[in-house]
Amino acid sequence: MLLTGNHAVAYGVRDAAAEVIAAYPITPQTQIVEKLAEFVEKGQMRARYVRVESEHSAMAACIAAEACGARSFTATSSQGLLYMSEVVFWAGLGRFPVTMAVVTRTLAPPWSIWNEHMDILSQRDAGWVIMMCENAQEAYDTAIQAFRIAEDERLLQPVMYGLDAFTISHTAEEVDLLEKGDVEGYLPPLDPKKLRVYMDPESPGTFGNLVGPDMMMEMRHSIKEAFERAREVIKGAVKGYERISGRRQAGLIEEYKCRDAEVVIVTMGASSGDAKDAIDALRERGVRAGLVRLRVIRPLPREEILEAVKGAKVVATVDRDYSFGYGGILGGELAGFVKNTMCRFVAGLGGRDLTPEDFQGIALKALDVAEKGEEREEFWWGLKR
Amino acid sequence: MMQALSKPSEGASGLTGMWRIKRPLLDPEKCNACMLCWLYCPEGTIARRRGGKPSIVYEYCKGCGICSEVCPSKAIRMLRRERGAPDR
Amino acid sequence: MTAMFSIKDLVEEEYTLPGNASCPGCAAALSLRIALKVLGPKTILVVPASCISVIQGYYPKTPCRVPVLNVAFASTAAVGSGMVAALDLKGKSDVKVLCWAGDGGTADIGLQALSGAAERNENMIYVCYDNEAYMNTGTQRSGSTPRTAATTTTVTGKPERKKSVPEIMVAHMVPYVATACAAFPLDFAGKLRRAASMPLRGLKYIHLLSPCPPGWRFPAEKTIEVGRLAVMTGFWILYEWVDGRYNLTGPSKGLLDKSKRRPLRDYLSIQGRFGHLTEKDIESLEEEVEEQWKDFARKMSMT
16 A cells, blocks of 8 residues: 555554544644544544644543553654653653654754654653654554554553654555454453553552652662563564564664674664665675664664674764754764764754765765774764855 | 552551641530531541441541531530640 | 532542541642542542642552542643543443642643643543642642732732633533532532533533632631631632523522622631731722622623
8 A cells, every 4th residue: 555654654553453542733743643533533443532732632641541441642743742741751651551653853943844853862761662663664563563562561661653754754655554353463452451550440549649769769660670671572572563464574673784894874764775775885886884773762772783783893873863062862872882983973954865875975984984093973964064 | 560559548648647736526415416527527537427426536637626616516626735645 | 500419418438538648627638538429439530730649648558549640730631531532432431530630730731731621522520629829839829829819929919810710611611610619518519419410421610719728828727717708708609600501509699799798808817818918908809809799790691
């Protein structure tokens, strides 16, 4: 079926039998929730749709629905995600297995609707599993996998997944959809008894009243432990999905021609496809280049990354985001554990094009830096002077 | 694994009778069992005995004095609590 | 009209257990206790940041014998909306959603979510317990603080008038809007019972005046007297708005006639928050009360 990334997410949420959708419009996400409204109104989904008055309310309603045993979903982007942020943390720290699509978009001011990853990365400490999609097919697949991951009893944490604005959200591709029966086997209905927080008048309990300093560390630690189990949960969800879809799926990371690579580029999201083209072109020119695409950002797949880059002379991270006074966020995170020489690139901010030629240039620059042993470790690629 | 929900319990904030400065004393002779003290007690520390008169649960009574104020027959007096005196 | 609620109609069963962390003489704790007696155990309580979030005490204990979801300050009515959607989908029509927020959480930070839920007419009961300031943080003024009242952020008295959330709810045309006062628990109970038993789905809103001993600065034992005076002086009007009509309820019924009202200064003089008022201030508040009643009489005759 020919679908944009946005519609692919909507079909995924439909096929995953979400029960409560609460959403508020924002470009470039709106098509997701428009399509879902259509599914619900035409009776193609057995769900309730709450047309809330803000993103803050959207996530609040999703949390509430989960607390009453209903599988819930919302989608947002950019300003909407920031406006929602208080409740994003509420979902993560309260361990409500909501799922959410985030169409990644530049934060204002000034106004911009184009792609950047600062919005989704701003929520990286919220107690959510965070994933990034590469294309519309993966957006569909992730929409379904996200529920399975979130609702796994070993985890029970919310999952958000990013789709790059326009390059994925509005670009139509051929997308394979699953059969209804296959999804039902993969993703059984949400069992309220498994939930950490279930509002049951038969067995009343209070969620979220005061916790003193004597208990809070232990509560936080239980979330940390859940995230330690998250890696296995995600791998299992991906394997199970491969079985029902018959298609190979990326796990926590996707390695592309890394085995003998002397330079490994690290990316996330849509531009990874262009980066792969660059890898192929470089290899034709005799440059041993490879790519690591992070499909999962939280939990950060440290071991997988270390394994993938272990033979590389230099690792080049490409950030479509920035932490002022610190650096590109992925670059900074990898610098915490990668022992290889690193070269950190900031590129494609505000939706600026990132072409295969750019990635070739980035790889060659990184090799050059490694050979010369240059001090400077951060490059703003394509910056106009 | 730590439970997520708090469970209903008396004394969720301890023996709140310890907060009390004044102690309500019900005179059963004057009480006409109208139960207004039971109705207005914010804490729910006045028990409604079947067919009988109210009784005050001192473990949790904070001594606010509302019962004494609303009692139409002036059957509840507020006594200043004696320091160190047995009070439950 | 709401059927009279008698003390015998209240169940003996307590759904808020004693030994909670409310201040002595807390009208909010009293009102919640009454409300849960009326609505019963098949009620889910939604509580934003407020005194009630503290009153519950510490994990892993709670005084509440109904399920309670503590939620972000601004999100009460949105959480209620999500619950209603889930319960409806699951066919649990016997479970009621009770949103219970303070005046800050309703008139100020929660107003957007409340307006959204009211406009969508979500099937829930929303009670704003109005103690006329941010009491949980130590008495800062809110949009619901009356004019002239001293708070820690209006130390010489609040210059602006109180915002009327019930009238905002009337403008949303929800099925039921009422005011209540903690000092008249049976009037409040009757309104809750009516809201809960209406066949019409939708948002039922009750705005409950809740005297606060430390915040209003009066002795704890005077909570009921202060609440009664708020009503008997005409400062706070008890009414219902249903089927497009306004009705006075309880003791407010006889107070359209100014001469039947207690002098306003009886209400003001027993509270420290009004202790700084001059004769002129008191007169202007008296005029305000009179104006409020004229406005109410006009609305009653118009409907």
